[in-house]
Amino acid sequence: MKKVLITGANGQVGNEMTARLRKDLGRDNVIATDLKIKEGSANATEGIFEELDVSDAKRFRELAHKYQVDAIIHLASLLSVSSEKDPVFAWQLNTGSIINGLEIAKELKAQFFFPSSVAAYGVDAMPRFNTPQDTFMHPITVYGASKYAGEMLANYYHWKHGVDARSVRFGRLVSYKVRPGQGATDYAVAIYFDAVLKSSYECYLRPDTMLDFTYVDDAIDQVVKFLNTPASQLKHFNGFNLTTFYATPEDIANSIKKIMPDFKITYKLDPVRQEIADSWPQHMDDSWAREEWGLNPKIGLDEMTEIMLTNLKIKLKAEGEIK
Numbered sequence: 001m002k003k004v005l006i007t008g009a010n011g012q013v014g015n016e017m018t019a020r021l022r023k024d025l026g027r028d029n030v031i032a033t034d035l036k037i038k039e040g041s042a043n044a045t046e047g048i049f050e051e052l053d054v055s056d057a058k059r060f061r062e063l064a065h066k067y068q069v070d071a072i073i074h075l076a077s078l079l080s081v082s083s084e085k086d087p088v089f090a091w092q093l094n095t096g097s098i099i100n101g102l103e104i105a106k107e108l109k110a111q112f113f114f115p116s117s118v119a120a121y122g123v124d125a126m127p128r129f130n131t132p133q134d135t136f137m138h139p140i141t142v143y144g145a146s147k148y149a150g151e152m153l154a155n156y157y158h159w160k161h162g163v164d165a166r167s168v169r170f171g172r173l174v175s176y177k178v179r180p181g182q183g184a185t186d187y188a189v190a191i192y193f194d195a196v197l198k199s200s201y202e203c204y205l206r207p208d209t210m211l212d213f214t215y216v217d218d219a220i221d222q223v224v225k226f227l228n229t230p231a232s233q234l235k236h237f238n239g240f241n242l243t244t245f246y247a248t249p250e251d252i253a254n255s256i257k258k259i260m261p262d263f264k265i266t267y268k269l270d271p272v273r274q275e276i277a278d279s280w281p282q283h284m285d286d287s288w289a290r291e292e293w294g295l296n297p298k299i300g301l302d303e304m305t306e307i308m309l310t311n312l313k314i315k316l317k318a319e320g321e322i323k
């Protein structure tokens with residue numbers, strides 16, 4: 001990987017990935033792209049930024065050829081909740097953009113990467129704890145279906161056309177830089193914001209809902225390591241499970257209480273988000289990634305809690321939300 005085009009560069013993962021790769025590869029070797037330029041942002045001011053709607057195959061191709069990239073990191077995607085609101089659009093955007101990217105990678109003999117998700121699994125993936133990488137995949141959301149289809153497309157281009165197409169399945173990524181949304185697992189970000197803002201949080205998932213987590217910096221480090229692993233070393237290329245630790249809302253609350261003993265959590269269940277969270281494994285078995293390319297994320301729950309609380313206090317103070 002010497003010159004890379006990143007899609008969805010303004011997003012949670014994209015922002016961090018762009019900054020990291022500009023450091024590793026040099027600012028002129030990273031082409032950050034997203035729907036619109038964010039004037040004044042680091043993405044816009046500290047290197048090359050191009051506007052790109054990934055469903056526009058022509059512009060996607062033109063940019064990749066113009067800069068002669070040897071890797072495409074395809075992060076643009078409609079996420080789970082927005083996808084459920086407009087499944088037809090979500091399917092077309094998520095799977096269509098992956099095949100657009102794979103076609104371009106084939107032409108340029110470039111590496112291709114996209115992040116799949118724990119949402120690619122469904123309720124019949126067994127066992128629910130330490131769920132194997134290779135098992136029944138029957139997702140219950142269109143987002144999960146589009147991610148699994150993406151894995152299959154990437155496999156197809158790999159075996160049929162020799163494209164170095166790779167993917168990992170993330171559990172929930174956590175970062176203090178992005179405000180929580182309405183996703184099934186956004187509670188894991190919202191709980192930290194509310195801890196700092198009001199020392200309490202009302203959670204919409206059951207206290208024992210166990211899921212996988214990775215702090216965003218760790219996720220980026222591990223993806224970069226994966227992409228730099230020689231192809232000859234890999235037995236698999238797609239759908240690698242990638243997780244750092246598993247936790248429930250109660251575990252996260254207890255971790256916060258170690259720093260903020262007065263923090264209180266209450267529960268008011270949302271059946272829609274609970275059903276989605278229950279359809280995912282409690283913990284994915286990521287031993288194939290550990291064995292084949294040395295997956296070794298480091299930031300556990302308590303360390304993540306410290307990072308989140310420390311940085312949110314600074315951020316929310318700077319934004320005038322707390323004194």
Ligand SMILES: NC(=O)c1ccc[n+]([C@@H]2O[C@H](COP(=O)([O-])OP(=O)(O)OC[C@H]3O[C@@H](n4cnc5c(N)ncnc54)[C@H](O)[C@@H]3O)[C@@H](O)[C@H]2O)c1
Nearest residue numbers: 008010011012013035053054075076077115117170172173
């Ligand atoms: N954040 C997580 O916990 C998580 C977990 C599993 C997988 N993922 C995957 O990682 C990737 C990045 O996630 P994220 O959290 O940074 O998402 P995000 O929503 O923060 O960022 C997505 C970016 O894609 C851009 N985008 C949307 N439609 C586009 C289009 N048509 N053309 C070009 N850009 C478009 C958006 O403007 C946004 O900047 C996604 O593929 C997501 O499915 C994320």
